[in-house]
Amino acid sequence: MPRQKKAKKIFVLDTSVLLYDSEAVKNFEKHDIAIPITVLEELDSFKKGNTVTNLHAREFIRYLDKITDANMIQKWIPLNGKSHGKIRVISNEGSKVDAAEVFGSQKNDHRILNSALKLREEEPDKKVTLVSKDINLRLKARALSLDAEDYETIRIKDINHLYRGKTDLKFEDNSHINDLYKKGQIDYEEIDQTKPVSNHYYILKNHSSSALGYYNPASEKVELVNPKNAYGITPKNAEQTFAMHALMNPEVLLATITGAAGTGKTLLALACALEQRREYRQIYLARPIVPLSNRDLGYLPGDVKSKIDPYMQPLWDNLNIIKNQYKESSKQYKKIDEMVQNEKLSIVPLAYIRGRSLNNVIFIIDEAQNLTPHEVKTIITRAGENTKIVFTGDIFQIDTPYLDTQSNGLSYLVDRMNNNDVYAHINLEKGERSELANLASKFL
Numbered sequence: 001m002p003r004q005k006k007a008k009k010i011f012v013l014d015t016s017v018l019l020y021d022s023e024a025v026k027n028f029e030k031h032d033i034a035i036p037i038t039v040l041e042e043l044d045s046f047k048k049g050n051t052v053t054n055l056h057a058r059e060f061i062r063y064l065d066k067i068t069d070a071n072m073i074q075k076w077i078p079l080n081g082k083s084h085g086k087i088r089v090i091s092n093e094g095s096k097v098d099a100a101e102v103f104g105s106q107k108n109d110h111r112i113l114n115s116a117l118k119l120r121e122e123e124p125d126k127k128v129t130l131v132s133k134d135i136n137l138r139l140k141a142r143a144l145s146l147d148a149e150d151y152e153t154i155r156i157k158d159i160n161h162l163y164r165g166k167t168d169l170k171f172e173d174n175s176h177i178n179d180l181y182k183k184g185q186i187d188y189e190e191i192d193q194t195k196p197v198s199n200h201y202y203i204l205k206n207h208s209s210s211a212l213g214y215y216n217p218a219s220e221k222v223e224l225v226n227p228k229n230a231y232g233i234t235p236k237n238a239e240q241t242f243a244m245h246a247l248m249n250p251e252v253l254l255a256t257i258t259g260a261a262g263t264g265k266t267l268l269a270l271a272c273a274l275e276q277r278r279e280y281r282q283i284y285l286a287r288p289i290v291p292l293s294n295r296d297l298g299y300l301p302g303d304v305k306s307k308i309d310p311y312m313q314p315l316w317d318n319l320n321i322i323k324n325q326y327k328e329s330s331k332q333y334k335k336i337d338e339m340v341q342n343e344k345l346s347i348v349p350l351a352y353i354r355g356r357s358l359n360n361v362i363f364i365i366d367e368a369q370n371l372t373p374h375e376v377k378t379i380i381t382r383a384g385e386n387t388k389i390v391f392t393g394d395i396f397q398i399d400t401p402y403l404d405t406q407s408n409g410l411s412y413l414v415d416r417m418n419n420n421d422v423y424a425h426i427n428l429e430k431g432e433r434s435e436l437a438n439l440a441s442k443f444l
Contacts (some may be wrong), residue, residue, distance in 0.1 A: 008419045010034055012090075012116040014132035015108075016402050017151045020372060022059035024131075027153040030085045032076065032126075035064075036115035037091040038108050052375040053360075063090075092118045097144060102285060109137050116146055154373045155407045156415040159395070163418040163424035166201040166242060167192075167400040177204050185221040186213075192222075199424035200253035201225070202241040214245065217421045232325040233271035233330065239428045240264055247272035247390060250279075254380065254416050256368075257392045259428030262439035264317045265392040269364045273390075274322065274336070274345075280362045280386070283345045285315050287366040288400070315347055315366060336439060350379070359384035366429070368410040369393035370400045376409035378391055 009031040017024050018039065025033045046057035067087075068077045076086035095117035099110035113130070115442060119127040129147040132138050139149035154158070156162065169191055179186050188196055191204065202222060204211045212225040221345040227234060227241045228248060232411035235241040239259075246255045247269060257265045273283045319336065339345035350365070365371070366390035376391070383389055393410045405411060417423045 008032065008085075009127045009129060010035065010119065010122070012112075012128060013151075014112060014117065014130065014134060014137060015039045015046075016058045016133040016137075017131055018043060019046060019053040019056050020133055020151065020402055020407075021154060021374060022056035022063070023062075024151060024153070025060075025079060025087060026084060028084060028085065032085040033079070034090050034119055034128075035087065035118075036093075037073070037089055038093075038111040038115065042108060042251045048154060052372055052378070052388035053259070056374070062122065090115045090119055092122075094118060095121060098143060102144065103123060103140060109140065112137070113141060113144060113146065116141070117144065120146065133407075146300075153408070154412060156411055159405045159407075159411065161247045162395075162411060163197075163414055163425060165418075165424070166203060166239065167196075167206065168203045169386045171204065171206045174206045174209050177206060180204065180211045180213055180222070180224050180235045182311065185216075185219065188215055188220070188222050190222075196222075198421045199246065199249070201245075201426060203238050203397040212241055214242070218251065229341045230268070230271040230275035231322055233267060233322060235268075236264070237430050239426055239430065240268060241427060242426045243268050244272055246426060248276060249424065251422065252424045253383070253388050253422040254417065254420075255349070255388070255423070256389045256410065256417075256425045257390065257428065258395060258410065258414070258425070259395050260431065261397070262431035263428035265428060266314065266364075266366050269366075269390050269392050270315075270318050271336050273323055273362045274339075276362060280388070281360040282343070282362075283339070284348045284353075284358070284361055284363040285345070285366070286350050286364070287315065288350060288370040293367060317359065319345075321377065350375070353379060353382055356382055357384045358382045358387050362388045362390070364390045364392065366392050367399075368413075369395045369398050371409035372403065373407075373409045373412040376413050 010033070011028050011031055012034045013024060030314045031040050033116060043057045043061060046054055048054065048059065054069065064072070067080060072087065072089040073091050076088045077088050078084070091112040095114045097117055099113035099117070100106050103110060108356060112294060116128060116130045127147065129149055130138070130141045131149050131151050133151055138148040176186060176191055191202065198215065198217040200215045202213045202215075204213060213222040214225050215221075216223050225245050228244050230244055230248065235244050243257050246252050258268060259265050270285070277283065279283050287433070325338050336345070363379075368376070380389060391410055391413060395405050395408060398404060398408055414425050
């Protein structure tokens with residue numbers, strides 16, 4: 001019996017998908033792609049600016065211009081590559097069911113719904129599906145009996161099993177722990193049946209003692225990890241010890257530190273960067289700017305520095321914590337002020353990094369859960385010789401529309417990068433800010 005061909009599909013892409021991934025049209029195999037004219041109008045309004053969404057808007061518009069000189073509104077155009085289907089811009093919004101009437105308002109979202117509904121009427125033999133990262137739009141589509149899906153190509157499968165960077169091991173006796181302290185290293189087969197991922201951390205415990213170790217991919221052994229002091233900051237728990245080890249390990253060129261508020265992510269990263277200041281020409285600090293009500297920076301008064309300062313204040317706060325351990329007259333206190341003044345330590349907007357090559361720097365990106373996978377890739381590909389990049393963030397505290405725990409750049413990075421020799425990750429679990437902060441995190 002001959003195999004039946006699967007019904008061909010048409011995916012209607014919303015603006016949110018193309019702002020999230022400008023190459024989204026290449027990820028639907030041989031199925032066809034439809035772009036409502038309203039989406040092009042919305043992309044046009046996003047063209048100007050330096051954010052990743054502005055970049056994606058420009059890239060997609062250039063891509064459409066590149067693939068054909070024909071009129072996409074009148075006919076389907078083959079996408080580049082044999083494994084891809086066709087693409088078309090749809091302008092007919094005259095569907096039998098009018099979304100604007102159903103939902104009681106004239107909105108671009110409702111025009112996009114009408115375009116998809118009309119296309120379904122015109123193509124009854126094909127399954128028409130709206131793809132959007134906007135949850136409300138997907139809900140409205142389903143209310144109109146229109147298939148709707150999230151764009152999940154750049155998305156990790158199981159957030160509950162995201163790599164955490166460490167393993168707790170319990171033993172009946174203390175022989176392994178004693179060996180690790182005595183020799184400084186042990187064979188991984190003694191404590192782990194399978195070969196560990198590179199730079200994986202271990203907490204070895206028995207009834208009366210414990211030891212910390214990590215798997216060194218160069219020696220292929222589990223080596224002892226001792227707590228270190230970094231510019232006056234000392235670790236308060238095992239995970240912080242691991243984080244500081246990763247941050248100050250010269251073989252680790254890319255590190256990610258995750259954890260809830262108050263676990264010390266940013267403070268540790270800053271302290272370790274300052275401790276290594278002689279090893280790098282500059283220290284760059286940055287965090288994604290997520291303006292209130294999605295308003296651009298342009299509405300704020302002043303120059304670029306004045307505009308970004310309100311968003312960068314948490315970085316300054318952590319820097320002040322490190323400074324205030326010392327007297328104002330001390331060499332360490334003055335050194336930080338001098339580094340800021342000479343721009344050896346510089347807080348910069350991420351938009352200014354694009355297109356640059358970062359040589360001989362340590363670059364800390366805070367709140368990295370608010371980055372897209374594309375933006376994370378853009379940052380890492382800027383790395384030149386003797387550059388270390390550190391991402392910190394809480395994947396459960398996302399402030400950016402259309403990102404969630406499974407699709408944000410930080411989760412994507414941890415999922416894709418683990419088991420690389422130059423990469424280390426640790427998830428901080430215990431809050432160290434204050435007892436009050438810990439209570440709020442636990443019960444509120």
